[in-house]
Amino acid sequence: MRRAHPVEVIRAAERPLIEAAAAAGDPDAVMRRAAAGVAHHTAALLRERTGGVYGRSVLLLVGSGDNGGDALYAGAILRGRGCRVEAVLSSPDRAHERGLAALRRAGGRVRGVESVGSHVPVPDVAVDGVVGLNGRGPLRDPAARIVGSLAAAGVPWVAVDLPSGVDADTGTVHEPHVRATLTVTFGLLRRAHLLASPECGRVELVDIGLTEPSAGPDAVQCPDPAEVGRHWPVPGLDDDKYTQGVVAVRAGSERYPGAAVLCVSAAVAATSGMVRYVGSGADAVLAARPEVVCHPTVADAGRAQAWIVGPGGGTGPDAVADIDAVLAEGRPTVLDADALTCVATHPVLLRSATAPVLLTPHAGEFDRLTGGWDRGDRPGALRRYVAGLRDRGIEATVLLKGRVTLVDDGETTFAVDSGSSWAATAGSGDVLSGIVGALLASGRAVSGSPAWPAVEAATVHGEAARRAAHRHTVGAGGAHRGPGAPIGASDLLAAIPGTISALRGRESLPHGAFWQN
Numbered sequence: 001m002r003r004a005h006p007v008e009v010i011r012a013a014e015r016p017l018i019e020a021a022a023a024a025g026d027p028d029a030v031m032r033r034a035a036a037g038v039a040h041h042t043a044a045l046l047r048e049r050t051g052g053v054y055g056r057s058v059l060l061l062v063g064s065g066d067n068g069g070d071a072l073y074a075g076a077i078l079r080g081r082g083c084r085v086e087a088v089l090s091s092p093d094r095a096h097e098r099g100l101a102a103l104r105r106a107g108g109r110v111r112g113v114e115s116v117g118s119h120v121p122v123p124d125v126a127v128d129g130v131v132g133l134n135g136r137g138p139l140r141d142p143a144a145r146i147v148g149s150l151a152a153a154g155v156p157w158v159a160v161d162l163p164s165g166v167d168a169d170t171g172t173v174h175e176p177h178v179r180a181t182l183t184v185t186f187g188l189l190r191r192a193h194l195l196a197s198p199e200c201g202r203v204e205l206v207d208i209g210l211t212e213p214s215a216g217p218d219a220v221q222c223p224d225p226a227e228v229g230r231h232w233p234v235p236g237l238d239d240d241k242y243t244q245g246v247v248a249v250r251a252g253s254e255r256y257p258g259a260a261v262l263c264v265s266a267a268v269a270a271t272s273g274m275v276r277y278v279g280s281g282a283d284a285v286l287a288a289r290p291e292v293v294c295h296p297t298v299a300d301a302g303r304a305q306a307w308i309v310g311p312g313g314g315t316g317p318d319a320v321a322d323i324d325a326v327l328a329e330g331r332p333t334v335l336d337a338d339a340l341t342c343v344a345t346h347p348v349l350l351r352s353a354t355a356p357v358l359l360t361p362h363a364g365e366f367d368r369l370t371g372g373w374d375r376g377d378r379p380g381a382l383r384r385y386v387a388g389l390r391d392r393g394i395e396a397t398v399l400l401k402g403r404v405t406l407v408d409d410g411e412t413t414f415a416v417d418s419g420s421s422w423a424a425t426a427g428s429g430d431v432l433s434g435i436v437g438a439l440l441a442s443g444r445a446v447s448g449s450p451a452w453p454a455v456e457a458a459t460v461h462g463e464a465a466r467r468a469a470h471r472h473t474v475g476a477g478g479a480h481r482g483p484g485a486p487i488g489a490s491d492l493l494a495a496i497p498g499t500i501s502a503l504r505g506r507e508s509l510p511h512g513a514f515w516q517n
């Protein structure tokens, strides 16, 4: 499990180190440790991209604070390794003085950003040292113009600590911003490293001598896919279809019979227990999955350890009545798709819940549930909504879908980067709800919270989409060759068993390394 902390926690953890360095008469000791990490990983990227380090060109885009200081000291180290290093200062009179002197002593070139005309020299690698922990809002001109020009030229960016233009705590991605190939950070992961992971690229964590504090309520957590695989429920020696958990699905309608097939099929693929189905799509469901047990109504469905209600289920009076009946069953329940629309128009429905509920909205459905939310602060908006439900006595967890899916149960915020956007296809949400409902039925909830099974489901769902998109490009040893191709939800569904098997066999990543997208 990776944990990412808010700025205030990071500052508090760094403070003793920085104070000790100042007391020892070497105020930049910690910064030089950080800079050594930036130089090391930048050199590795140079080697990866150009075949070497010596003689390669590095451009440093330097801001007015300590983030710029890190970049300048890193530039001095790279200069010492024979790179051609040029620093472009966004605020020449406010650049980090000792870092600048170190770069000049090493033979690096320095100029003010105003002197860089429309023709920006194209380096092998660019280092973003504009802003880090203290960055607010978008990149500003003229730095923004340079970033745009080099990005258009295909130059890879190494972000020092955080990509500039990305908010450290909310992960808000402002326009313009740096989209990094690599982010080198120090001591503790920042929340943005998980919340805005597509903008950070590969994240390398440099040890600067910090001790990680325990995860507070504002830490963001991300599972290691191998950890998800290790705990995936599979039949044990004495298991039968009931002991592994029974999930009941109320989905589908005359208008959307396919949603029922996708949701039920995903539940069947995710675990080995038993799936019950209630709805008008029984013929299509049985044609696709004859092992499913169909019932005419919720009341007739018999025992289940968890319910899924909503995919393609409609929003009319019958659908509302069935949601109420499912919630009255007193089992953990996934509310997805049309059930969310019903809850948004009939909030009193949630009062029928006597067991934990998991809501799985996409951004538009979250609009309906909240009446409008701050898209610039996804984690904050999510936490406020969950807290509001709890204030009304409703024990709810919410999974907010996106390229980075967030899960919040009011205690912990999880972020799961699907690693691609292939899952953005019709029916994909029906598949996700089937996976998470099956996990809930199998007993994966922790202390009653559906957060963990939601995180596990999102992990497998995202990876299955990626594998499905590359299903025709797998080379020797399972490596993906080629850029992949668009998929449908049925392709994603078909990739679930292989994904579960791969994650069950995956080794944990080395500490600090990220799951390569």
Ligand SMILES: NC(=O)C1=CN([C@@H]2O[C@H](COP(=O)(O)OP(=O)(O)OC[C@H]3O[C@@H](n4cnc5c(N)ncnc54)[C@H](O)[C@@H]3O)[C@@H](O)[C@H]2O)[C@H](O)CC1
Residues within 6 Å of the ligand: 014, 018, 028, 030, 031, 034, 063, 064, 065, 066, 067, 068, 070, 130, 131, 132, 133, 134, 135, 136, 137, 138, 139, 140, 160, 161, 162, 165, 186
């Ligand atoms: N001190 C140490 O030993 C360590 C420092 N680390 C690095 O320090 C930065 C944080 O440095 P700080 O000076 O607090 O702030 P920034 O450099 O992030 O920002 C500087 C300055 O930039 C201005 N600013 C804010 N937003 C923008 C913007 N959008 N565009 C342009 N300029 C902006 C504002 O005036 C800020 O004050 C941290 O990230 C590390 O890189 C390490 O943690 C190692 C130890």
